[in-house]
Amino acid sequence: MQSNQAKPFSAYQLREDFPALAQSVNGVPLVYLDSAATSQKPRSVIQSICRYYENDNANVHRGVHALSERATAAYENARGRAAKFFGAEAQEIVFTRGATEGVNLLANTLKKRVLGEGKTILLTEMEHHSNIVPWQMVAQETGAVIRYIPVVPETGMLDEDEAKRLFAGGVAIFSCTHISNTLGTVNPVQSLCAWAREAGAVSIIDAAQSAGHRKVDVREIGCDFLVCSGHKMCGPMGVGVLYGEGSLLQDLPPWQGGGEMISRVTYEGSTWNKAPHKFEAGTPNVEGAIGLHAAMDYLDAVGREEIRLHDALLVREAMGVLSSFPGVRIFGPVDESGEHAGVVSFALPGIHAHDVVTLADSHGIALRGGHHCNQPLMKKLGVPATARASFYFYNTEEDVEALRCSVEKIMRMFSKL
Amino acid sequence: MQSNQAKPFSAYQLREDFPALAQSVNGVPLVYLDSAATSQKPRSVIQSICRYYENDNANVHRGVHALSERATAAYENARGRAAKFFGAEAQEIVFTRGATEGVNLLANTLKKRVLGEGKTILLTEMEHHSNIVPWQMVAQETGAVIRYIPVVPETGMLDEDEAKRLFAGGVAIFSCTHISNTLGTVNPVQSLCAWAREAGAVSIIDAAQSAGHRKVDVREIGCDFLVCSGHKMCGPMGVGVLYGEGSLLQDLPPWQGGGEMISRVTYEGSTWNKAPHKFEAGTPNVEGAIGLHAAMDYLDAVGREEIRLHDALLVREAMGVLSSFPGVRIFGPVDESGEHAGVVSFALPGIHAHDVVTLADSHGIALRGGHHCNQPLMKKLGVPATARASFYFYNTEEDVEALRCSVEKIMRMFSKL
Amino acid sequence: MSTEELYQEIIMDHAGKPRNFVEMAEPDAKVEAENPMCGDELTLFLRASADGLRIEKTQFTGQACAICTASASLLTTKIKSLPIGEAESLSQAFQEMLKIPAEESAEGSAERLGNLQVLEGVRKFPMRMKCATLAWHALDHAVVQLREKGASEKLTFSDG
Amino acid sequence: MSTEELYQEIIMDHAGKPRNFVEMAEPDAKVEAENPMCGDELTLFLRASADGLRIEKTQFTGQACAICTASASLLTTKIKSLPIGEAESLSQAFQEMLKIPAEESAEGSAERLGNLQVLEGVRKFPMRMKCATLAWHALDHAVVQLREKGASEKLTFSDG
Numbered sequence A, B: 001m002q003s004n005q006a007k008p009f010s011a012y013q014l015r016e017d018f019p020a021l022a023q024s025v026n027g028v029p030l031v032y033l034d035s036a037a038t039s040q041k042p043r044s045v046i047q048s049i050c051r052y053y054e055n056d057n058a059n060v061h062r063g064v065h066a067l068s069e070r071a072t073a074a075y076e077n078a079r080g081r082a083a084k085f086f087g088a089e090a091q092e093i094v095f096t097r098g099a100t101e102g103v104n105l106l107a108n109t110l111k112k113r114v115l116g117e118g119k120t121i122l123l124t125e126m127e128h129h130s131n132i133v134p135w136q137m138v139a140q141e142t143g144a145v146i147r148y149i150p151v152v153p154e155t156g157m158l159d160e161d162e163a164k165r166l167f168a169g170g171v172a173i174f175s176c177t178h179i180s181n182t183l184g185t186v187n188p189v190q191s192l193c194a195w196a197r198e199a200g201a202v203s204i205i206d207a208a209q210s211a212g213h214r215k216v217d218v219r220e221i222g223c224d225f226l227v228c229s230g231h232k233m234c235g236p237m238g239v240g241v242l243y244g245e246g247s248l249l250q251d252l253p254p255w256q257g258g259g260e261m262i263s264r265v266t267y268e269g270s271t272w273n274k275a276p277h278k279f280e281a282g283t284p285n286v287e288g289a290i291g292l293h294a295a296m297d298y299l300d301a302v303g304r305e306e307i308r309l310h311d312a313l314l315v316r317e318a319m320g321v322l323s324s325f326p327g328v329r330i331f332g333p334v335d336e337s338g339e340h341a342g343v344v345s346f347a348l349p350g351i352h353a354h355d356v357v358t359l360a361d362s363h364g365i366a367l368r369g370g371h372h373c374n375q376p377l378m379k380k381l382g383v384p385a386t387a388r389a390s391f392y393f394y395n396t397e398e399d400v401e402a403l404r405c406s407v408e409k410i411m412r413m414f415s416k417l
Numbered sequence C, D: 001m002s003t004e005e006l007y008q009e010i011i012m013d014h015a016g017k018p019r020n021f022v023e024m025a026e027p028d029a030k031v032e033a034e035n036p037m038c039g040d041e042l043t044l045f046l047r048a049s050a051d052g053l054r055i056e057k058t059q060f061t062g063q064a065c066a067i068c069t070a071s072a073s074l075l076t077t078k079i080k081s082l083p084i085g086e087a088e089s090l091s092q093a094f095q096e097m098l099k100i101p102a103e104e105s106a107e108g109s110a111e112r113l114g115n116l117q118v119l120e121g122v123r124k125f126p127m128r129m130k131c132a133t134l135a136w137h138a139l140d141h142a143v144v145q146l147r148e149k150g151a152s153e154k155l156t157f158s159d160g
């Protein structure tokens, strides 16, 4: 698709697949604008979970009986499906609890391979806490130092010159979000990973906000590792994907110990299974993998490029609506200079984000208010918190209009002060 | 209940609550004797998951809108329910992926508090890999040594004299399974934890096999920590419980970093939230906690003491049936000297466990065959693998009879050799 | 109660024009309290009476949401010249009001709470509870300082 | 095919009375293979012909399930005096048979496989696949040893 117009798929029709969207809250129809926190689930995903528990539920890998064989096949099929979804091979896919666990796994295994006194971990100022805190913990342990590619506050974009300078200074690990959950910024991950490769750094992409919203192909991006969460891409909670490039993944030491991840155990010591099993200790979340499989099927049926365009359309409308109110501050890329994903943070003049969100809720609108797990970025932007609206393919222009009405009412209430 | 007779609850009636049990495999009705690997799920648990996704699905803790408040309340109610289930307080309950993750969390946090060169980690020879491998990993890291309380092969019980001797030698961490998933042995956890306390050791109980099968009260047991898996106690996959005694849990350093577990994050460093949140980095498995809540309600409605007695009844019958065949070897406590939980491992003469299980499967019976994640114990017992039947409250005497028929056929087939 | 009722005039009034909203020089007690989860930050200042038995003056500064600001502002007006012990029990009564339905609360507490009852509606918004109680938590600590003639404190109230 | 058909007479016969089931002194190739997941363990021994082009003799020992034992036993009878290259391609054909339905497999492979086809039924039991292939994996490695006049090997085939 070359055009910047959304293909005429019908958000109104897709909404019908999402039972949770058909409810009222506080006596008004729900307008769910919090998909960046977690997406709603289509009926096909919910049903895949029920069907699994009603028919095939068993522990995997170690079992020979019929149910166990079915459960194992379903689990490994889900792995193959995830590989296809991200343009990878099945043995490059590890199932995790979510993006956070993925980063923790990487921090704790890569530290033994590439970190040490004075080594540099390069992040960006717009990372989610889950892509900051694990690195702080291993930096403290290993003596590595963390540097941050700055965010230009006016545009919400990374300072690319500064990025190049930082790469030139030597980097062991580079970890960066694909899309900022606070700013909506879409980072140039392809160039960033190329620079990382030139610098000899291991590159990690946090695709928590992108995996369910656009095509994410690991070979195209050129990253060594990638993490995401199922629950933000129409899948169930408690499951996520870690991609690791074939030999790099194979070479990592294990992280958690237990069943599945071993080859041979004696009382004296143990040897490890091959990747990806080496990284999946204990009974995996089979249900989660199966639900995620159904979610990936659903997303591909809708069309990931179509989702991206629909998100963009709504966010542009929302930014237009919000900026029509005097004194409203909108964060992230605002003009054509940078792509703005379906997430928009804003601040109403003199009104705290939590008041905005509580009042919007009374109008049936689910927004998020707070630091969005990015406290240091809030500080840099000079706000205690922002309100955030995030869009998905099941949102409509009516939802944007509902947001406009709500903001108008809130502004009016506070204008009496 | 004083009597050793199962209360007359009807397994036949309870079975009706489990959709997966009402199927045929290989043209014969399913006889599911693999609950020690994972239990089947009652309709109420499956429905609680659907209802959650159809009505209340949202990310927790950070949200102010209606759905997020409902999801948070449901998640925290599940924590309270788990606390009640185990006789603990809500702030002592951490949700994990399962028992394996629980042990890994403890190994990786306790190592910083109580391990070091030459310190002793005391396990038993009947531990599941998930209660061996994580300790081997941290022992290697810290220079601690692992010792094992021996299993007496004839009785399948721990050598208590040797246990006392080992405690007397000084122990930093004691970790032990409540019920062996291979032998069916019920360990005297109360005495063992008392000895650990006297020795100044931190005590950990692996309740993976007991939590869904009998009353498990952390104060009665007197353990410092306890882990279990939801999927073995009628709950969904991908969720488990870690109990940690109030101040001990509070004093542990965090393990994984990310959202939820922090208090204040700056680019330079971070401070931690209080327990239990400190140990729950990232979006938790809300669905899993809600499903587990429904499972605990279900188990308490059935009656945990009744479940224990029913398990015992069936396993005694099964042992009787199995031992009526010539040359069959039965593992674990066989007579009145030790309690035998609803799990029985056996070996048919000259027939490999995997052949037993494949053939039993053709008779509709789901058994498990292999090392049951306890390779070193297999070696000690002198077998490459065992076949295992495990019982739950939805199993009936007909299931035991089906097992008898199947074993008879298998023996007959191989007798022609 | 609807949310817009929660934001009723008295709260909007205090949030828009917070009373005693100014830093205090040389306070007898000073507590900085923050809730990093939502970004509310405030500093509470107390001056004790000469005999040390009463709270003579209360002031606060900070940056917070309407609920938190109004609650702090109302606090400063209510505890003015109260005996220390009464300020403490008022704080307790207030915090209880946010937990327990009115009909179950101790007799007489309604009168004591007076216009603080406008914040009762927060009970329906568990996520906003900390906004309403932040100033009162700070007060609890400040009172201890007064008693112990302690130094100033910086507190973080996190989730959980 | 039913499971009991899988355990058909020919398999039960080889499992009960495995052929060439004895240790070989001074073999030209020796591979110990184990599958710790199910506990199957076997050692495969090869003797090459004087010109080094053929497999003169094959023996094995070990402790394994019926499928694994029968597969190993059948292997020893089938590759006897085959040229090394043919043994290799037979192994490939056998392993393919377990993956691909008969009607899709290469022409002529049925004749080549002969009575090895009794193991075809394992395809329906993915968890038992490794039992059927363990000896053949060992053969693949043993052949490389013969070619490279390498030392003996110990292999672990784990899950995945």
Ligand SMILES: Cc1ncc(COP(=O)(O)O)c(C=O)c1O
Binding pocket: A259, A281, A282, A283, A284, B036, B037, B097, B098, B099, B100, B101, B128, B130, B131, B177, B179, B180, B181, B206, B208, B209, B229, B373
């Ligand atoms: C005694 C015991 N401990 C630990 C585990 C590990 O549980 P999970 O695989 O659910 O983490 C199991 C089950 O496999 C078990 O039986």
Ligand SMILES: Cc1ncc(COP(=O)(O)O)c(C=O)c1O
Binding pocket: A036, A037, A097, A098, A099, A100, A101, A128, A130, A131, A177, A179, A180, A181, A206, A208, A209, A229, A373, B259, B281, B282, B283, B284
């Ligand atoms: C950019 C980004 N990274 C990581 C995460 C963490 O995901 P989870 O909480 O599912 O582990 C999130 C979501 O909260 C996110 O938006």
